[in-house]
Amino acid sequence: MTAAARGRAPVESELALTAEGGATTGVGIGLRAPLVDDLLDAPPPELRFVEVAPENYIARGGRYPADLRRVAARWPVVAHGLSMSLGGVDRLDRDYLHRLRGFLRDIGSPWHSDHLSFGVVGGVALHELLPVPFTRAAAEHVAARVREAQDVLGLPMAVENITYYATPGAEMDEGDFIGEVLRSSGCKLLLDVNNVYVNAKNHGFEPLSVLSKLPLAEVVQIHVAGHDASDPELTIDTHAEAISDGVYSLLEWTLARTGPLPVLLERDDDFPPWSELCDEVRRLDGIVQRARAPGSRDDPASEPSPTHDGAACRP
Amino acid sequence: MSALSDYEARVRELCLAAAPDPRDVDALGGESWRWLRYRRMVRRRFEETLEHQFPRSFAGIGEETFRAIVERFLAASPPRSPVLRDVGGEFSDFFLGATFFALPPYARDLVRLDWAERSVGYELDDDVGDRVVELVMDRPAVLCRAHRLLRLVHAVHRWDSNAEAPPRAAPAALCVYRDRITHEVRLLEMSGAGMALVEEIARGERTLVDAIRAAAERTDGTLDLDFARATGALLAELTSRGLLLGSRASVSNEEH
Numbered sequence: 001m002t003a004a005a006r007g008r009a010p011v012e013s014e015l016a017l018t019a020e021g022g023a024t025t026g027v028g029i030g031l032r033a034p035l036v037d038d039l040l041d042a043p044p045p046e047l048r049f050v051e052v053a054p055e056n057y058i059a060r061g062g063r064y065p066a067d068l069r070r071v072a073a074r075w076p077v078v079a080h081g082l083s084m085s086l087g088g089v090d091r092l093d094r095d096y097l098h099r100l101r102g103f104l105r106d107i108g109s110p111w112h113s114d115h116l117s118f119g120v121v122g123g124v125a126l127h128e129l130l131p132v133p134f135t136r137a138a139a140e141h142v143a144a145r146v147r148e149a150q151d152v153l154g155l156p157m158a159v160e161n162i163t164y165y166a167t168p169g170a171e172m173d174e175g176d177f178i179g180e181v182l183r184s185s186g187c188k189l190l191l192d193v194n195n196v197y198v199n200a201k202n203h204g205f206e207p208l209s210v211l212s213k214l215p216l217a218e219v220v221q222i223h224v225a226g227h228d229a230s231d232p233e234l235t236i237d238t239h240a241e242a243i244s245d246g247v248y249s250l251l252e253w254t255l256a257r258t259g260p261l262p263v264l265l266e267r268d269d270d271f272p273p274w275s276e277l278c279d280e281v282r283r284l285d286g287i288v289q290r291a292r293a294p295g296s297r298d299d300p301a302s303e304p305s306p307t308h309d310g311a312a313c314r315p
Numbered sequence: 316m317s318a319l320s321d322y323e324a325r326v327r328e329l330c331l332a333a334a335p336d337p338r339d340v341d342a343l344g345g346e347s348w349r350w351l352r353y354r355r356m357v358r359r360r361f362e363e364t365l366e367h368q369f370p371r372s373f374a375g376i377g378e379e380t381f382r383a384i385v386e387r388f389l390a391a392s393p394p395r396s397p398v399l400r401d402v403g404g405e406f407s408d409f410f411l412g413a414t415f416f417a418l419p420p421y422a423r424d425l426v427r428l429d430w431a432e433r434s435v436g437y438e439l440d441d442d443v444g445d446r447v448v449e450l451v452m453d454r455p456a457v458l459c460r461a462h463r464l465l466r467l468v469h470a471v472h473r474w475d476s477n478a479e480a481p482p483r484a485a486p487a488a489l490c491v492y493r494d495r496i497t498h499e500v501r502l503l504e505m506s507g508a509g510m511a512l513v514e515e516i517a518r519g520e521r522t523l524v525d526a527i528r529a530a531a532e533r534t535d536g537t538l539d540l541d542f543a544r545a546t547g548a549l550l551a552e553l554t555s556r557g558l559l560l561g562s563r564a565s566v567s568n569e570e571h
Contacts, residue, residue, distance in 0.1 A: 055397070055398050055399070056400075058398075059398075059439065060400075060437050060439065061437070061438050061439040061440035061460070061461060061493075062436055062437065062438065062440065062461065062493055062498045063436075063498035065440065066498060083397040083398065085397075087319075088323065089319055089320045089323055093397060096397060118323055120397060121323045121324060121326070121327040122324065122327065123395050124327055124331070124393045124394065124395060125394055125395055125396055125397050125402075126326075126327060126330055126331075126357050127357070127360055127361070127364075127394070127399050127402075128330075128353065128356055128357045128360065130323075130326055130353065132319075133318075133319065133322060135318075137318070137319065138319055141319060165349050165352050165353060166343070166345055166346070166349035166350050166352075166353065167345055168322055168343065168344065168345075169322075169344060233348075234349075234352060
């Protein structure tokens with residue numbers, strides 16, 4: 001059901017950053033303060049867009065907004081939030097949503113994304129992406145909040161699958177849960193393939209078993225990042241290491257089914273020399289370009305490839 | 316949604332309580348070590364953020380005591396700000412109101428200075444538009460938003476955290492501000508009369524000439540030629556640093 005059909009204000013912006021929709025399809029990078037100078041001085045030629053966390057800029061002056069103005073003058077900017085607590089039971093923060101709406105308009109983001117998680121409980125902000133139970137009631141709850149947020153923002157929303165280290169009571173698997181949220185809310189999916197990979201390692205399943213159940217036609221953007229696999233007990237989604245070969249393989253598998261999409265490199269800590277990040281951007285771009293090639297797309301409904309499955313994605 | 320409410324409340328308690336309650340862990344189900352990892356991750360993020368935001372305090376108070384105060388903060392007055400950078404303000408308020416730790420006498424000044432520097436860095440830019448005109452004496456003067464005025468009992472701003480000696484007891488008046496071009500946070504050590512004048516201007520109530528008179532009265536200064544010359548030099552200095560923006564365009568306007 002569309003927003004208009006439900007009697008709410010329709011979203012005012014179409015998805016402009018979709019697969020073949022414009023120059024911004026391709027590889028982007030998350031804007032982080034330690035990267036700004038290198039990004040502006042020596043950008044990788046393959047870079048097509050930049051992603052920002054609105055929380056870092058809203059109600060803030062000084063260096064951050066100044067850097068954002070310089071970056072936004074050169075690349076399209078897309079927003080990705082951290083604090084909406086879509087799975088939370090506290091009311092959505094309307095003041096924040098209204099400020100966010102203005103910010104999104106200022107930067108021209110084609111959508112806003114946030115996580116399928118909760119982080120605020122009883123007014124207390126935990127500043128962590130905490131897992132929502134994979135239940136029908138929770139899916140409906142999240143979907144209602146996504147619809148509410150979309151109405152206030154006047155933009156389409158995309159939700160991101162998170163890394164979860166524990167699984168609260170579940171009636172369905174993650175793929176079905178995400179599908180339920182998307183169906184019920186009408187929102188899009190920001191697919192983090194690193195999170196799928198890390199969850200598979202931590203919970204002992206095949207990543208393609210989740211990916212193949214997701215509504216890939218609804219994916220508007222992909223995240224890739226590195227993780228810390230040094231602890232044999234638990235792999236942690238750190239965004240502080242290089243992207244693993246397994247994650248590259250999952251990205252390739254996904255893009256072969258979706259066609260080219262905006263692919264975002266997230267690097268948040270332990271920053272390597274800039275040239276290493278440029279190499280990652282280049283490698284990611286190669287995968288996007290292969291997905292662009294005629295005849296490269298696989299049937300989204302096809303079974304996962306056992307070769308892919310076994311070679312790259314097992315812990 | 317009571318099941319979801321109960322679940323989320325348990326996760327919050329597990330993460331922020333001084334010690335994890337085994338009943339919460341059991342009720343969450345699954346392997347307990349996984350939930351305890353969340354507790355560690357949540358607490359570590361707050362610790363790292365606050366250590367980053369309060370580097371002088373961390374060094375001056377000591378790691379063990381600083382972390383104990385953070386622990387107490389999380390349990391007794393958990394952060395409510397949805398933006399992580401603002402948690403430092405909540406921690407600063409909690410710390411300055413705390414009476415349950417035996418702290419060195421300079422600890423409060425360390426926290427005040429650390430947070431002044433951080434919050435000035437975050438402060439909104441000035442959007443003066445047509446609300447500020449060239450500096451004149453018969454209107455209130457306008458300071459930039461990105462400044463904080465501190466009167467310290469200990470000269471913590473001159474303290475070298477690598478030195479063995481603690482910050483010395485020596486009163487200091489500081490203006491912490493953000494450079495408009497480089498965005499760097501700077502400290503300006505003020506004289507007594509200079510600080511009094513900036514404080515009077517910051518009130519935003521009096522015309523500049525009245526603020527100068529009030530500052531002179533507070534500091535037992537005589538409004539003579541020397542005072543006028545020193546005041547002129549100070550106003551020029553504040554203007555060149557971008558601290559003093561000009562005068563309020565309309566006396567009826569609210570400052571900022």
